[in-house]
Amino acid sequence: MIALLTDFGTRDPYVAAMKGVIASRCDAAVHDVTHDIAPFDVFGAAWFLRAVASYWPRGTIFVCVVDPGVGTSRQIVALEHEGRIFVAPDNGLLTFASIPLERRAPSPAEFHATDSAGEAPAAPTVFAVTNDAFFLPHGSDTFHGRDRFAPVAAAIANGIPLAELGPPMPSLVRLQYDSPQYGESVVRGTIVASDRFGNLITDVERARIPFPRFLLRAHGVEIERLERTYGGAAPGPFLIVGSTGCIEISVANASAAERLQLRRLDRVELWPNDAESSSF
Numbered sequence: 001m002i003a004l005l006t007d008f009g010t011r012d013p014y015v016a017a018m019k020g021v022i023a024s025r026c027d028a029a030v031h032d033v034t035h036d037i038a039p040f041d042v043f044g045a046a047w048f049l050r051a052v053a054s055y056w057p058r059g060t061i062f063v064c065v066v067d068p069g070v071g072t073s074r075q076i077v078a079l080e081h082e083g084r085i086f087v088a089p090d091n092g093l094l095t096f097a098s099i100p101l102e103r104r105a106p107s108p109a110e111f112h113a114t115d116s117a118g119e120a121p122a123a124p125t126v127f128a129v130t131n132d133a134f135f136l137p138h139g140s141d142t143f144h145g146r147d148r149f150a151p152v153a154a155a156i157a158n159g160i161p162l163a164e165l166g167p168p169m170p171s172l173v174r175l176q177y178d179s180p181q182y183g184e185s186v187v188r189g190t191i192v193a194s195d196r197f198g199n200l201i202t203d204v205e206r207a208r209i210p211f212p213r214f215l216l217r218a219h220g221v222e223i224e225r226l227e228r229t230y231g232g233a234a235p236g237p238f239l240i241v242g243s244t245g246c247i248e249i250s251v252a253n254a255s256a257a258e259r260l261q262l263r264r265l266d267r268v269e270l271w272p273n274d275a276e277s278s279s280f
Contacts, residue, residue, distance in 0.1 A: 001028055001030070001031055001060055002028045002153050002157060003031045003032075003056060003061065003063070004018065004031070004033060004063050005033040005037065005048070005049060005065070006065045006145065007035070007036075007037040007039050007040065007041060007045065007065075010035050014143070015032075015035055017143075018065075021136065021151055022154045022157075025151060025154035025158070027157075028153075028154070033048075033049075033062070042068070042091050042092050043175055043192075043265075044264075045064060045066040046092060046095045046096050046097075046175060049062065049064060049086075049096065050096035053086075053097060056084065058083030058084060059083060060085070061085045061153050062085065062087065062088075063087050063088075063145075063149050063150065065088070065145040066091075066093055067089040067091065067144065068091070070141070070142060070143070070144050071144070074089055074173075075128050075130075076128070076144065076149065076152070077089075077128055077169055077172065078126070078127050078129055078156070079094055079097060079124050079125070079126045080124060080126075085162070087153055090128075090169075090172055092174055095174050095177065125168075126172060127162045127165050127167065127168055127169060129152055129165045131164060131166050134151055134155045134160070135147055135151060152165065177190070178190060178267075180204050180208075182209070184210055185272065187204055187214075187270040188269050188270075189203050189247075189268050189269075189270070190202065190267055191262060191265065191266045198254065198258055199248045199256055199257075200248060200262055201242055202248065204246055204247045204268065205247075206241045206245055206246070207245060209270060213272065214271060215270070215271055215273040216239055216249065216268055217269045218249075218262055218267065219262060221260050224273050225237070225238040225239065226238065227240050227250075228241075236251065236252070237250070237251050249262065
C-alpha cells in the first residue's frame with residue numbers, strides 16, 4: 001500500500017493529482033496519513049511520521065511531501081527500514097523515520113542511537129532518487145509531488161528495486177534537534193508538538209525517567225501534579241503520559257498551549273519531587 005503525508009490540505013487539486021498518477025501506474029491501495037501538516041512545517045511532519053509509522057504494516061510505502069525547497073538542488077530520497085519504505089525530500093523530514101518512540105532520538109552526529117538493550121538497530125538503506133526515467137515527462141519545477149514522488153512510489157509498488165532509482169546516499173539532512181538527556185538528577189527534553197486540544201507533547205519518555213515522582217519546569221512554569229486521565233483531572237495544569245508514552249502538559253478542558261504560553265521547541269526539565277502526589 002501507499003500512504004500519503006503532505007502539507008497540501010484537501011481543497012486544492014494537489015492530492016487528487018498525486019492519487020491519479022499513482023492509480024494510473026499501479027494497483028496499490030492509496031491511504032491518506034494526513035494532509036493537515038502546517039504549510040512548510042518539516043519538523044511537524046517528521047515528528048508526526050515518527051509517531052505513526054510503526055503502526056502501519058510492513059510493505060507500506062510512505063510518500064512524504066512537505067517540501068519548501070521543491071525545484072531546488074535538494075535531493076529526493078528513498079529510505080527502507082524494517083520493511084517500510086519512505087520517499088521524501090532530503091530536508092530533515094526523515095530525521096526520526098527509523099527511530100521508534102522507545103529508542104533515544106539520534107544526535108546530529110549519528111543516524112541511529114542504540115536501543116534499550118544497548119544494541120544498534122539495523123541501518124536503513126537510503127538511495128537518492130535521480131533516475132528521471134521514473135518521473136513524469138515534461139514535469140514542472142513546482143509540483144514534484146505529482147511529477148516525481150507519485151510515479152516513483154508507483155514504480156516501487158510495482159517491484160522496482162530502490163537501487164534502480166539512483167545511487168546510495170551516505171547520509172541524510174538532519175533537523176536541528178537536541179535529544180532528551182536522562183540524567184540521574186535531572187531529565188532535559190523538548191516540547192515537540194501541540195495537538196488540536198492544546199496538549200503540549202514532549203519527547204521525554206516516561207519509561208526512561210529515573211525517578212518515580214517528578215516536577216516539570218519550562219520557561220518559569222512549574223507543574224508537579226500528575227494525572228492518569230484527562231477526564232478525571234481537576235482544574236489547572238497537570239502532567240500526563242500520553243498515547244506515545246511521552247510526558248504531556250495539559251489543562252483540563254482547555255488548551256495548555258494557550259494557558260501557559262508554551263510552544264514547540266521550548267525546552268523542559270524534569271526534577272525529582274519528594275512531595276506526596278500521584279505517580280505513574
